[in-house]
Amino acid sequence: MSFSSLCKGFVSVTTLAALGMGFSSAFDWPQDETNADSFRSYFAQLRGGRIESSIVFNESSSDVKAADSGELAIVIGGHTSDYGWFDSPLGNAVVIAHGDGISTVYGNLDDDSLPKSMSGSISAGSKIGESGNSAWHEGESGLEFQVLDTVNKGCINPRLLMPRIGKELELFIGSLSLDDRDGNTHYLLNERNLPSGTYRLYHDRQDVAVPYKTQVALNGLTVETVSYDNLIESKGSLCVQGNEKYSVRELYPDSKRRLLSVIHLAHGHSTLSVFVVDILGESHQIKYNIDID
Numbered sequence: 001m002s003f004s005s006l007c008k009g010f011v012s013v014t015t016l017a018a019l020g021m022g023f024s025s026a027f028d029w030p031q032d033e034t035n036a037d038s039f040r041s042y043f044a045q046l047r048g049g050r051i052e053s054s055i056v057f058n059e060s061s062s063d064v065k066a067a068d069s070g071e072l073a074i075v076i077g078g079h080t081s082d083y084g085w086f087d088s089p090l091g092n093a094v095v096i097a098h099g100d101g102i103s104t105v106y107g108n109l110d111d112d113s114l115p116k117s118m119s120g121s122i123s124a125g126s127k128i129g130e131s132g133n134s135a136w137h138e139g140e141s142g143l144e145f146q147v148l149d150t151v152n153k154g155c156i157n158p159r160l161l162m163p164r165i166g167k168e169l170e171l172f173i174g175s176l177s178l179d180d181r182d183g184n185t186h187y188l189l190n191e192r193n194l195p196s197g198t199y200r201l202y203h204d205r206q207d208v209a210v211p212y213k214t215q216v217a218l219n220g221l222t223v224e225t226v227s228y229d230n231l232i233e234s235k236g237s238l239c240v241q242g243n244e245k246y247s248v249r250e251l252y253p254d255s256k257r258r259l260l261s262v263i264h265l266a267h268g269h270s271t272l273s274v275f276v277v278d279i280l281g282e283s284h285q286i287k288y289n290i291d292i293d
Contacts, residue, residue: 035166
């Protein structure tokens with residue numbers, strides 16, 4: 001499936017890129033300021049069997065406002081599954097284009113608050129609706145906020161472009177496990193002697209907190225860094241970027257684990273190091289010594 005097909009029924013990539021008044025490097029809050037550890041869900045979290053492409057606010061204020069100046073691209077009303085990226089679905093939503101292919105999406109809006117005559121230029125801070133419960137998580141009011149990058153065919157972590165207040169959710173690494181090519185799982189808490197070969201390295205993930213990036217090193221040399229600053233479209237799905245693009249099934253193989261790296265273990269003694277880093281650059285590290293047959 002092409003990226004343009006993903007956007008079927010929404011608005012063309014060309015149209016989005018042409019709209020707008022110039023992209024600013026930062027957005028204002030689209031709703032009342034929220035402490036960093038108080039969102040309902042976070043970018044790149046496993047949610048509903050997919051990689052989360054939004055952040056979802058807990059309802060602190062019903063008013064939703066434009067995060068930056070731009071041009072109204074589209075108002076989406078009602079329930080639909082025909083909007084490509086909006087497979088949650090986002091329910092009632094407003095999309096504003098800011099230039100350079102950057103657009104912001106305001107989902108889960110109350111039906112009665114959708115603008116009836118809004119068009120053309122939108123000023124930063126202008127009210128564009130009220131949070132409701134029109135999205136797939138009906139019964140829970142709270143703005144679902146996305147930042148789309150139609151040039152690079154992906155979604156940007158909105159928190160990279162917004163002011164941050166309060167403490168971040170505490171990160172921890174969790175237990176490490178490796179799956180070999182035969183599908184056997186080896187737990188490093190129990191096994192420190194492994195056959196040589198290629199493995200997929202996982203850690204037990206947290207339910208809510210998502211690292212800004214993870215990094216794996218063997219004997220002090222970085223093997224792979226997986227970034228959660230944006231999601232990239234590949235073969236009809238949004239993926240995270242490491243040494244390759246990882247789909248939701250590769251990143252989250254089950255309800256417990258998250259992929260850290262694909263690594264090759266050669267004969268001899270190796271020191272395996274894993275880092276998880278939050279959005280402020282604070283990191284946690286764990287090391288294991290492994291003997292490879």
